[in-house]
Amino acid sequence: MEILESINWAIIAPIVIIQLILMAVAIIDLVKIEKANGPKWVWALVILFINLLGPIIYFIFGRRS
Amino acid sequence: MPVVSITNLKKRFKDQEVIKGLDFQLSEGKCIALLGANGAGKTTTLKMLAGLVKPDSGTIVYEGGEKADFRRLIGYLPQFPVFYDWMTGKEFLEYAGQLAGLPKAEAKDRAAELLELTGISEAKNRRIGKFSGGMKQRLGIAQAIIHRPKLVMLDEPVSALDPFGRREVLELLGRLKKETAILFSTHILNDAEEICDEILFLHGGELIESGTLADLRTRHQQAKIDLVFKVNTAEYAEEISLLPPVSSMELKGDSASFLVEDIEDARNLFLTEIAKRKWPLLKFEISRTSLEDVFMKVVKK
Amino acid sequence: MKQWVTLLKKEMLELARNFKWIWVPLTFILITVKEPLTLYYLPQIIDSLGGLPEGAVIELPVPSAGEALAASLSQLNTIGVLIIVLIAMGSIAGERKSGVAGLILVKPVSYAGFVTAKWTSLMMLIWLSYFLGYFLSWYYVGILFEFIPFVDFLQSFFVYGIWLTLIITIVILFNTFIKSPGAVGFFTIGIIVLLTLLSTSLSHLMEWSPALLSAYTNTFIIGGNFPDELLPSIIVSVIAITISMIASIAIFKRRELA
Numbered sequence: 001m002e003i004l005e006s007i008n009w010a011i012i013a014p015i016v017i018i019q020l021i022l023m024a025v026a027i028i029d030l031v032k033i034e035k036a037n038g039p040k041w042v043w044a045l046v047i048l049f050i051n052l053l054g055p056i057i058y059f060i061f062g063r064r065s
Numbered sequence: 066m067p068v069v070s071i072t073n074l075k076k077r078f079k080d081q082e083v084i085k086g087l088d089f090q091l092s093e094g095k096c097i098a099l100l101g102a103n104g105a106g107k108t109t110t111l112k113m114l115a116g117l118v119k120p121d122s123g124t125i126v127y128e129g130g131e132k133a134d135f136r137r138l139i140g141y142l143p144q145f146p147v148f149y150d151w152m153t154g155k156e157f158l159e160y161a162g163q164l165a166g167l168p169k170a171e172a173k174d175r176a177a178e179l180l181e182l183t184g185i186s187e188a189k190n191r192r193i194g195k196f197s198g199g200m201k202q203r204l205g206i207a208q209a210i211i212h213r214p215k216l217v218m219l220d221e222p223v224s225a226l227d228p229f230g231r232r233e234v235l236e237l238l239g240r241l242k243k244e245t246a247i248l249f250s251t252h253i254l255n256d257a258e259e260i261c262d263e264i265l266f267l268h269g270g271e272l273i274e275s276g277t278l279a280d281l282r283t284r285h286q287q288a289k290i291d292l293v294f295k296v297n298t299a300e301y302a303e304e305i306s307l308l309p310p311v312s313s314m315e316l317k318g319d320s321a322s323f324l325v326e327d328i329e330d331a332r333n334l335f336l337t338e339i340a341k342r343k344w345p346l347l348k349f350e351i352s353r354t355s356l357e358d359v360f361m362k363v364v365k366k
Numbered sequence: 367m368k369q370w371v372t373l374l375k376k377e378m379l380e381l382a383r384n385f386k387w388i389w390v391p392l393t394f395i396l397i398t399v400k401e402p403l404t405l406y407y408l409p410q411i412i413d414s415l416g417g418l419p420e421g422a423v424i425e426l427p428v429p430s431a432g433e434a435l436a437a438s439l440s441q442l443n444t445i446g447v448l449i450i451v452l453i454a455m456g457s458i459a460g461e462r463k464s465g466v467a468g469l470i471l472v473k474p475v476s477y478a479g480f481v482t483a484k485w486t487s488l489m490m491l492i493w494l495s496y497f498l499g500y501f502l503s504w505y506y507v508g509i510l511f512e513f514i515p516f517v518d519f520l521q522s523f524f525v526y527g528i529w530l531t532l533i534i535t536i537v538i539l540f541n542t543f544i545k546s547p548g549a550v551g552f553f554t555i556g557i558i559v560l561l562t563l564l565s566t567s568l569s570h571l572m573e574w575s576p577a578l579l580s581a582y583t584n585t586f587i588i589g590g591n592f593p594d595e596l597l598p599s600i601i602v603s604v605i606a607i608t609i610s611m612i613a614s615i616a617i618f619k620r621r622e623l624a
Contacts, residue, residue: 011403011506011509011510012403014399015396015399015400015403018392018395018396019396021388021392022388022389022392022393022396025385025388025389026389029385052396052400055389056389056393056449059385059386059389060449060452060453063384
């Protein structure tokens with residue numbers, strides 16, 4: 001696992017944090033919202049397991065506007 | 066000076082002529098019901114008055130002339146009002162008030178007042194998305210009158226409500242009557258009779274009757290005599306219908322109804338004939354036709 | 367003016383209530399900053415995947431700072447633009463479709479105010495997100511590669527921003543006469559793709575095309591100079607933005623809202 005050592009975590013950390021914030025906000029919204037555009041548990045999976053894009057896909061297509 | 070004058074208003078959607086030339090005026094402080102069956106053109110008429118649908122021909126002139134922005138004068142509630150679900154009831158009313166030109170502080174006061182008047186003030190800080198149908202209807206009425214318009218137009222304000230909500234909204238409209246002119250559409254004569262002074266009766270895109278309720282009653286009510294005989298009612302009725310004062314006859318089961326021209330003449334003539342021929346009369350009743358009968362007759366034509 | 371502020375405040379509040387102030391900037395940051403990072407770590411990433419096959423000698427050229435920043439810009443030009451269109455496609459069409467526009471516009475609301483307030487709120491959201499994303503990407507490029515002069519960053523930021531502004535304006539324009547948000551999105555994307563394809567394949571004929579602003583910005587970041595065609599392209603863009611805006615208002619006034 002050389003790659004883990006060679007990476008400067010001070011540089012990567014902000015990106016990881018942003019990703020986590022996006023996830024958290026999406027999940028909070030999903031819980032609070034009355035009805036999502038489809039089953040909520042599916043959206044929870046999308047938000048948590050589709051890397052990078054999951055929360056964004058939820059915000060664009062998951063909220064019933 | 067009428068609040069609005071409508072002349073020769075016409076509208077067609079694709080190949081169907083929905084409004085076939087309307088002429089009427091609405092004056093200040095009156096409550097007028099736009100009555101008609103489904104598809105008579107009530108919603109289209111109201112939408113044209115609100116400026117949401119453009120007429121094909123004819124004019125709608127509000128007090129203040131064609132150049133001024135008539136939207137200050139009117140309040141409008143569509144049949145199925147939709148709001149911003151993410152706003153609270155209070156926020157929406159304040160927003161609507163400010164858009165209508167009220168200063169911020171006044172919009173706040175007026176919103177609080179109307180939340181109270183319409184009976185939804187305990188839900189004022191709830192998101193509208195969580196409101197029930199009846200609450201939305203009341204919020205809709207509140208937003209329509211927030212800027213004290215001279216004319217409020219309500220499209221079927223009670224049709225979607227349960228009997229309880231319907232009662233409440235009708236009472237609310239009764240109270241509003243003192244503040245502003247109301248034009249509201251309905252397909253139920255009872256609702257119209259309950260709070261309105263005048264009726265515009267729309268059928269197939271045409272105005273077929275209008276006027277005050279009292280006028281309409283005297284104009285359309287006819288004296289009616291109901292007769293029931295022990296046997297063979299139909300046979301006797303046939304003969305009686307030949308008497309001169311009778312204008313029409315209708316059989317309903319065991320009883321026969323006669324519309325008559327002159328009630329005094331008819332009563333004497335009926336009774337002498339029946340006595341003379343010794344027919345077995347069981348029931349003799351004099352009554353008047355109701356507006357409902359009149360409208361049913363017109364609609365069926 | 368007072369009414370316009372009311373309209374704008376409502377748009378701002380809506381953007382806050384549906385978390386757009388949070389997720390749009392964060393998304394723009396992610397898609398832009400990802401580029402310099404992956405470019406910098408590409409050798410390690412390839413190594414970690416098992417390295418190159420024996421005997422394959424591939425010289426991975428070390429990208430320049432300009433190329434890394436340009437890569438961020440191309441992310442903005444694809445995913446960024448797509449997100450902008452998806453966010454904006456319902457801004458008026460959605461309200462008309464649901465019927466709430468009918469309720470609002472029977473109040474004495476200025477049609478021009480309604481349209482421009484929508485436009486302004488979108489502009490604020492997108493420019494903020496774009497700035498944060500592009501600025502942080504510039505900063506990362508500076509740390510990982512070398513710093514590009516801040517003045518150059520600013521110049522490229524504003525030039526490319528004109529293209530984004532035009533896109534926002536076109537979405538609003540379509541919003542004023544198409545009632546379905548999906549159709550608005552479809553047609554806007556269609557126009558953007560068509561314009562970009564035409565402009566790049568016929569670039570000698572269409573050097574004034576706004577769609578080439580991103581290409582010109584790329585040239586500038588990598589080579590240090592804007593081509594001469596930049597000015598006509600900016601002028602055409604500004605004219606197109608102005609005309610679209612005026613047309614939006616004129617069309618919206620004439621529309622039946624019910």
